[in-house]
Amino acid sequence: MAQELAYLKESASQTAGPYVHIGLAPGAAGFEIYQQELGHDITGPNAEGERIRVEGRVIDGMGAPIKDVLIEVWQANADGHYAHPEGGGPVEDGFRGWGRVISDFESGAWAFETVKPGQTRGRNVGTQAPHLNLWIVARGINIGLNTRMYFGDETAANASDPVLNLIEWEHRRATLIVERTEEDGMPVYRFDIRLQGENETVFFDV
Template identity: 50%
Template sequence: MVQPLGYLKESPSQTAGPYVHIGCTPNFSGIQGVFETDLGSGPLYNDKTRGERITIRGHVIDGGGNSLKDALVEIWQADADGLYNSPSETAGKADPNFLGWGRCPGDMATGEFVFETIKPGKVPFKGGKFMAPHITFWVVARGINIGLQTRMYFPEEEAANAEDPLLARIEHKTRVPTLIARKEGSAYVFDIHLQGENETVFFDI
């Protein structure tokens, strides 16, 4: 989603360092009293939210195949009707009972992140087209100077994925599968590879 130029100013980039969890998830870091709960934690929905409830889990994996233990992952997505709860979207039409944004630190023992959310709908695009249902991911960790942005698409949405305007712009089609989650039981698994043969496609936005 693009904001008007000048609406939001970009902050200077710097490495996340070892303090990202203290600033973004103080309760997770053992610091109580800043927020009642860490911002973005917990389910993105309530009992009135429209849409199919889903679980997303995964790891951020380095070039050596190791799961990072200190990564912080955020997601941003549309609601079940493909609308974002944002001032720049069609005001008042997005589901008011859906948060649309979540934040999760990786487990300090396993590195796994988990989100409880809903499956998004197709997102309107230019010229009457639609983007396939997807969820945007943003990743920070030690040594990453600028947060990495990528997307997760759904394996059962083959027809919609084939018509998605962003996926169509990826030159090397063999890399498209790095953006497709896999279904394991009742959960979608989406591992984000920072480097290596299975490096995830990242977007310069």
């Protein structure tokens, strides 16, 4: 068997393409398969903490928004616990800490509502500042990109975050930190993800 595997060649790579919505967000592609699209409810109705809205665009190297983006988000609850047996502690009933959002096919804008996460305990890296973990796929991207979004109003926590401090240059760390605004009484954080060019967002090899 090992000898047979040695003769197998690597498959050709290709970008995600438009089919990604059919498989991962069929409702957006016009296929009414589920009563509720998977990944729309990140926190559930019982989650404690501050309700926030996160919005933005994914921008290519020419400065144009990409209009067929799919983003997955993982996060802790307001106490810094993940919905996982080793997530650091209990979470509220219905809290998944995971969601999926797609961009608007016309404007490229995407958005979701959630609760602001708390500080988390990282594996072998100490306490981490509140953050969202994001995974991005779209046409033109060969391999899904991983990044993080940090909160600009968590200055002290950000300054000691072990992952942010792995990024050597301050102007590169700044691509992951977004400022707080308010709209209709709800805190809003805008995170524009730049794939290339000036102020390219930091991506992680995970």
